Amino acid sequence: MKSFPLLSDRRVLIALAVVVCLAVAGGAWALLRSGSERSIPASEYTELSPKEVVAKVPVTATLESRHQVALTTHLSGAVKTVHVRVGDRVQEGQVLAEIDISGVQKEIDTQLAQQMTTDAANLSAVESARLQHQQLQESVDQGLHPQITAAEATLRQAESQYGEAEQVFVDKRGNLEQGADADVHAQAAAVDTARRNVFTAAVEAARAGMATVNAALGPEADTITPVLAEVESDQRYAGAQRNLTTAQENYEITLRRINQDLATQQRAVAQAFAAKTEAAVALEATRLGVQQQLASNATAVEQARRGLAAAQSAAGQSVSRLQVDVNAREARAPMSGVVTAVGAKEGTAAAGPLATIADPGRLVLKANVKELEAGRVSVGDEVSFTTPATGTREFRGRVLTVSPVAAAAPAETAGQTPRPEFPVEIEVTGDLNDLRIGGSAKAQIITEKEQKALAVPREALIDDNGKHSVLVLRPAGGKHEVTKVPVTIGILTDFEATVTGVKAGELVLKQAANHRDSVGQQVRVG
Template sequence: MSAVEKQNRPVRDGERQRREEGYADEASLAAMRLSGRSHAEAGEYRRTPWYTKLTILMLVVIIAAAVLYAYREPLMARLNPPPPPVVVTKPPAVTVTSAVTGAITEHAVVTGNLVAREEIMVSPQIEGYAVDKIMVEEGDRVSEGQVLAELSTTTIDTSLAQNEAQTARAEAAIAQAESAIAEAKANQDQTASAYARSKALVRTGNTTAEQLDQREAAAKMADARAASAEHALTVAKADKKLADAQRSELMVRLEHTKVRAPAAGVISRRAARIGAIASASGDPLFRIIRDGDIELEADVPEATLARMRPGMTAEVTTAGRKEPFTARVRLVSPEVNSVTRLGRVRIAIDQAPGLTIGAFGRASVAVASHTGVLVPQSAVLYTEDGATVQIVHDGVVATTPVKLGLRTEKQAEVVEGVKAGDTVIATAGTFVRDGDKVSAVAVGTAQPGTESK
């Protein structure tokens, strides 16, 4: 036996032993050896009946089937996943409202200052007299003829005393003249009677011509005295009339020392001061708002001025007052300033107690009123081509050109393009276009009313 054969002999011996013991390979034999089983036990394992093995196999199959049945739904769900959900795209939601038929009033807002409708300047009718008393203050309501102040009457009182003396003298002169007239007339009658008798005696020759001449001269002197007495009476009466006229003048001056209100109203300013010398050429002693009537004087653009007419109703709001005053346009100036392009309007306020002239005021004047189809102002979209409104019909947007009438802050009158009952987008914009599908969300209808422009 060669050396190679000796080396390979253990290998052949091992293969022969595996075949004799029934092991398929070297690994099985090694496993059996490691498990510590004997060749006898291994033999018994190899000799297990086939039906036992079949039973074990069936049990394993049954258990596996039970497990699969218990978890069939999760397994089926994993093997057959559900189809992905179908995503339905909803159109965008838009807020819509309905166009309605109603009245709309357009207002023009003007601002200005409160002024007296008619301010009366009260100045003294006589000058050179000091102010002695003041009876009223600013803000007082006075009646026509009420005494506002009194001037000093010292000088006038002295003149009245002198006038009384002159009057008494004139009355005495009249009485004296009347007595002289009575005496002169009696003497005139006597001399006239003596002259007549002398003329008759001359014809019969019972008296001389010289005596006749004396009787004639005496009669003429009596006539002259009577005439002189008449003239003296005339002069005395003239003096009396002069004294009476002077007294009347003094009484008028005395009355003028009482400064009276020429008309009823409210004292807006008092410049009178105690001791000051009254003068008609200076500042007026008082200023009176006739009847307390106050107006709003405002300068408005010429375009707005052209739409205003006297008698238009208005509401005036002043600083510090929440409730507006009822007013009306009283005067629209026919002139527009060529530089500022503004015209003046006067708005009379009805019953405005507590208002002060010079205060700021804001008026809303109703310049036009119509009845038509109304939509919210926010529903109107203004473009270069004109105004448009977006109407929703069957969920589709239709951009419609419109012709507008009156407009306010919240509403617009549509003359053409929209009918009453049409559903319009409440807030027009560029996020939806003509032909887009939308989901309409109603918020109500446009309510008729009046707003300021």
């Protein structure tokens, strides 16, 4: 017995039944759409009611400290000891690491030894110069300086010879000038006056010449004033010398008329006077020369002292610089905070940052915002965020900066054309407990917020070349009519938009695209 024909008949009956059902359903749907009894379920519309609408830009961020300091050292010695690890909390001034300064200490010892040797030599030079000055001063004060003593002796001899010649002349003149007229006495007085003037001018000229020399040798040379004084003194001496020559010639002429021997003796007096003047000038020059030597010796003493002080200062500065290195052997925390990195390794040279300290009380989120969303983010925008370590606990912040320059593309995207992203920095405000530096965070940047707004799903919007509208189910004779109502968009999020032009309580179709052909039709809602 075969069953295949029976199976075939059943398949035909089932197929016919399906076709009939579809036809009936299609007819019913057509009748529902064309008729006035069309019904729209509650799931396809929303009743407008005021609520808070917030526009957010989601970002993935990294928690960092807003203030952190990398501790470095200028020392090049090896790291002797490291006292901290990443994550340790430290206080300002706490020793984080120690540097080996044995080489610096050896250099200090060497320089101190050299300084002692140099100081001994400089002190010897000072003492030698001081002794020379003292000996010269004592010889002058006691009248034992050989050059001055010899000059004084020469002057005394010249004065003695001048006095003897003058006395011989006076004796002869006393015997022969009996009854001489007044002109002779006047000429004699003129000669005496001229000789005194010449003597005084000669000594002053010698002093002026030495003053010019001393001024030229001084530390602050004034070559004009001494030279002018010397010129004036020379001119006075030359004038006095001319007056003396004239007076002596007139006097000798008169004396020759009286007695030739008397005139000859007067010439001897004149020669003795010239010798006396020269001796006086030589004595003055010797005294001034010795005074110059004393000044030179005093200057030498002062220079030796200055040399000693300069050498001591230079050596002291060099040792002080090395002492700074000794004091820097302990690398101390520049502020209180948390150690976020330790670069120092015991036994290796202290190169680069020894450690990095971050302030856990001033945290920021750093993130990149996509180009399309960067224009929506502004400084001061509120931020909420969560971290994996704190679960659903929500923290707060505000936008500090929005960079106008795109972030550099990651190395792994080389050769591609990545979409630009712009760095954003967010200050964490309020509670900081349990937040960890270096951790990640999911943040929501609140770009717009509106209280008591009327919002519709984005799919409820109809866009007619930039003009927007929604489909509203408005009551009409016990039913509702599908009405197209123009609206103005406010806040636009990924899921909804705030609108004006409609009222609270009105019913708006959620999927406008499915009902655009129903505008003007009456329907039942429920």
